[in-house]
Amino acid sequence: MRIVVLAGGIGGARFLRGLKAAAPDADITVIGNTGDDIHLFGLKVCPDLDTVMYTLGGGINEEQGWGRADETFRVKEELAAYGVGPEWFGLGDRDFATHIVRTQMLAAGFPLSAVTEALCARWQPGVRLLPMSDDRIETHVAIEEDGEQRAVHFQEYWVRLRASVDARAVVPVGAEQAKPAPGVLEALGDADVILFPPSNPVVSVGTILAVPGIREAIADAGVPVIGLSPIVGDAPVRGMADKVLAAVGVESTAAAVARHYGSGLLDGWLVDSVDAGAVAEVEAAGIRCRAVPLMMTDLDATAAMAREALTLAEEVRA
């Protein structure tokens, strides 16, 4: 079975671990979000790709969900001693090495997809990890801070500001001119099932869908497309998805997110058991819906979610 997953960072990575356990023989291709990539200290940092790679490759800091286990911050401390920031972005020493290798390969002319493959040769994540695009795309967030309108990099909004101010707009800068990375459209065309994990629908999955050709390839794939709600009981399971959902005029409810994706894209939608009341509303929108436990508390619970998604895919197919 060939499964394609559109993944953001922590939520996507944890779901993928469950999916691998639920479908150990499946051929899994991950289309990773690169909209939150950022250049820091002259280095190209790809937080979502790395979170997937480290999580599936056994290098992740399990408690925080991002960055390397057993991490130190000597380089960052020294940069701060030189007055060089930003200090709000927590790049650890082990993590730095990944960005140094990536930056060096990009400077040598390799596209991000080739660089990602080279990094994964070390981590052996057990999936094929593709960036959504080799082109530079950066999600910017329009905010009002101290009475002034300005646009900040998504990482600045998310990490420095902790999404504490309203997002007026979320713009994946560069997406319109971008092309899907080599292999992305082919993987979608060959897929038996396409999954949207409980990742952020705006700044993770939404950014991937903003790359011209990807949304169409999903809609045209003719295979079940199943999503899992990142909203449980009217609140994001983790992160601050409600802030960016508001920016695109979507309520923070499991049903509203399903309608946001729409029946043109989505065939099936899993909501949490506490949102069972939303099933009828989602189905009325033309999307098959089931209410099941959606908290990724451990690997077993996450594998069960993945199995539910694959079961719903079979129902849709039948």
Add this chain to the structure above:
Amino acid sequence: MRIVVLAGGIGGARFLRGLKAAAPDADITVIGNTGDDIHLFGLKVCPDLDTVMYTLGGGINEEQGWGRADETFRVKEELAAYGVGPEWFGLGDRDFATHIVRTQMLAAGFPLSAVTEALCARWQPGVRLLPMSDDRIETHVAIEEDGEQRAVHFQEYWVRLRASVDARAVVPVGAEQAKPAPGVLEALGDADVILFPPSNPVVSVGTILAVPGIREAIADAGVPVIGLSPIVGDAPVRGMADKVLAAVGVESTAAAVARHYGSGLLDGWLVDSVDAGAVAEVEAAGIRCRAVPLMMTDLDATAAMAREALTLAEEVRA
């Protein structure tokens, strides 16, 4: 008193510490060798400038004489885990930060001299540290390895090969087209005394002299030019200077190095007490010479050497 010092790495840096103690009120400008600069992992590394900066700024690893104190090697270990080398060059985590800041500033368009000034704003070395040139110069060494002639970067010769094979030639690639960095010629023109510390006469001081205009500015300065022998008892005090001296046809003796610089450049030369027999030979070459203890065993001994150099400068001037 305005003192200009042509400095390589460890020997130059340690001598400078003694000079600062011997002449606390002097205005000291250091013209630093950049011929052993190297690009590693996409970063610009300036070993000699950093050794001077760390040594005088209190950040040096005292035992090894280069690199940062209390250093760790997480980044390097991770790079090795990606299969990215070279492993023979010991870049520590703290040290990495310096190279990251430097590389970022260079990429932003600042010349190396401005970058060096910015880095020194943190370290406060108590001297004005100028790179010999803002232009790229790289010392390459022609060797025969496994029966094949090839040229290697000086660092590869010195660090990877430990100078274990003969150097056929030493070439400061790029020097001919280089210009002295801003401030270099002015400092030489304004100097009251010019010192050559016991640095390597070929790959440290020699490379600085290879930048067009510097040798002439020293010869034309009309002030005492005093050197200290890096050879004591027919052997280098540290390092493997004999290997590269042979490449330029110079014997590893205190007198031969003085003759190599020549009376057109050098007014005075200090040899170690064990080389007192060489004094007459050096003076016969038109260079005033004294035999004094030249082992930089501690700060007091090094300060005494600096005082001897300044005393000899006064003798020459008189």
